[in-house]
Amino acid sequence: MQSAPEKFRGIVISRQAYRESDLLVKILTDRFGTKMFMFNRARKPGFKLAAAILPFTSATYEGTVRADGLSFIRQAADLSAHPHISADIETDAYATYILALIDMAYPDGEPIPQWFDFAASALRRIDEGVDAAILTNIAEVQLLAAFGVAPHWEDCVVCHRTDLPLDFSEKYGGLLCRDHWELDGRRYHASAKAIYLLRLFATVPLSRLGQVNVAPTTRRELRVLLDRIYDDMVGATPRAKRFIDQMGQWQQHL
Ligand SMILES: [Zn+2]
Incomplete structure (x- = not known):
């Protein structure tokens, strides 16, 4: 069963390399607590969501949030970084x-x-x-x-x-x-x-x-x-x- 995409605010808490070129990103969300998201090919150059998954970034994310296992994000908007x-x-x-x-x-x-x-x-x-x-x-x-x-x-x-x-x-x-x-x-x-x-x-x-x-x-x-x-x-x-x-x-x- 395909769950409907959710829109939520989140803050990137931590990242870890996964498989050959993927990334697991732990995000603190406004509605689902902390969740682990999997980003395919995120460690390849030119990954389009690269800025949205930098440490301390907060954004409005859109994706599939699973009760168990890994969740996924398709889009991100309203990014705010904390450069200092x-x-x-x-x-x-x-x-x-x-x-x-x-x-x-x-x-x-x-x-x-x-x-x-x-x-x-x-x-x-x-x-x-x-x-x-x-x-x-x-x-x-x-x-x-x-x-x-x-x-x-x-x-x-x-x-x-x-x-x-x-x-x-x-x-x-x-x-x-x-x-x-x-x-x-x-x-x-x-x-x-x-x-x-x-x-x-x-x-x-x-x-x-x-x-x-x-x-x-x-x-x-x-x-x-x-x-x-x-x-x-x-x-x-x-x-x-x-x-x-x-x-x-x-x-x-x-
Ligand atoms: Zn006393």
Whole structure:
């Protein structure tokens, strides 16, 4: 049975060579979640959809979307590229990782329109020059729920106060106020600034995020805290994360 062609918005998340001259392209769509599309002869010169399947490209695609197996695209229109992202090794790494993390958090084919919107705004804002490391931190915090971890960021898990200094506790799955720090000997010892930002990141819509200016020491602390939260509570990271870890190591040696 031939399924009717569908028209949908999509963002290219990743590509891999397939057979002799074909390409498999993972696309985050607005209606069908993430889907794997097969492009015949896409690695031959002069392939007509070449621009539509470059990394980070978003477009209106038309094709056959299958519930199982590979899907196909015939046409693409309204392409928008993000030239500044790919031109910079660092923003490229962050954008790649944000898309890989969304891909990892949800099974293929599960509709995630809110994450399509998130990815579209994140790419636009990185391209505009907003701090890609901070946008990455926001994605990491907001994706925790999808990994089955939903830390309690609102107030102290035990007494619900917010007027005392707060710290993060894996054991309690969220924040503890100073009166309850004694309950967890392995609390994170995070700074007030970092806790303030993590709480903000948990709820801020990207559309409402203003200009972000985070001091280098706080940026480094956020990276360490989120690595620890992911290690302790999620236990997995996409391969794209390794490059970000390496960049962190190079920066320490500068
Ligand atoms: Zn408390």
